[in-house]
Amino acid sequence: MSARLLLVDDHNLFRTGLRLIVQDHPSVGSIAEAGSVAEACALQMADADLVLLDIQLPGMSGLDGLRLIRQACPKARIVLVSASVAPDAVNEARARGADGFLPKSASGEDILEAITCALSGLPCFPAGSGAAQTQARAPGAATLTARQLDVLRLLCAGKPNKVIARNLGLSENTVRVHVAAIFGQLGVNSRSAALLAAQRMGLVAAPSHDLA
Incomplete structure (x- = not known):
């Protein structure tokens, strides 16, 4: 609605x-x-x-x-x-x-x-x-909301927007808005760069596999 x-x-x-x-x-x-x-x-x-x-x-x-x-x-x-x-x-x-x-x-x-x-x-x-x-700050780095952190963790696990939306109960459009905001906060323009930045800032742990 x-x-x-x-x-x-x-x-x-x-x-x-x-x-x-x-x-x-x-x-x-x-x-x-x-x-x-x-x-x-x-x-x-x-x-x-x-x-x-x-x-x-x-x-x-x-x-x-x-x-x-x-x-x-x-x-x-x-x-x-x-x-x-x-x-x-x-x-x-x-x-x-x-x-x-x-x-x-x-x-x-x-x-x-x-x-x-x-x-x-x-x-x-x-x-x-x-x-x-309800925000988490990495020292000297980006500030992400709790929902953005949820999206970031799934994004860094290699999940596509459709899967992230389903897992978090969001629409794909909303996930796209979150991803764009995350990229802006991290100063990146790709998922692989987001993964590296998130690891460097300690926002996510090292994943068990690489992004496709």
């Missing part, structure tokens, strides 16, 4: 660019837009599945309006979007009950991965922003 997404940002150019990215996510269906907390609440999207909510909004900020958005979209996951990635801003977002925090400087792959995490019920906060996040 396709997810209903609500974008709340007062900058039309950024909102349009964000829409062009998120509409390519395999789990996203309809996309609604609003320029303020008041406009978002007026849309009466009680069945929204995900809200990307800008912090800096006219009138009421995203932080202050999070509770109202939660009331208007009771089943939605809410990810705050901000030009700032300061730890205080991230921690404040978590304290207010946000399900994630996405910097405006994030790449398209990072945005798609954040959507995957949020729709899967996982928190998606920047690395190092708190103990509650």
Whole structure:
């Protein structure tokens, strides 16, 4: 079933660019837009599945309006979007009950991965922003979510996307999004390079056989 997404940002150019990215996510269906907390609440999207909510909004900020958005979209996951990635801003977002925090400087792959995490019920906060996040960091290297690590281990065992999807209960499109995000985090462009990088970072143990 396709997810209903609500974008709340007062900058039309950024909102349009964000829409062009998120509409390519395999789990996203309809996309609604609003320029303020008041406009978002007026849309009466009680069945929204995900809200990307800008912090800096006219009138009421995203932080202050999070509770109202939660009331208007009771089943939605809410990810705050901000030009700032300061730890205080991230921690404040978590304290207010946000399900994630996405910097405006994030790449398209990072945005798609954040959507995957949020729709899967996982928190998606920047690395190092708190103990509650479900992320694992290799010293001085990539930061991968728990689900990405699951995908990485199967990928390094030589499993194709179809098998990874079946083993983890995901769609193949979602697996492709995860693989692309993993490649981006590891700085590689192939499965064999991902295997070598993952071994070097200690993210996976040496496999018993080579990738085909």
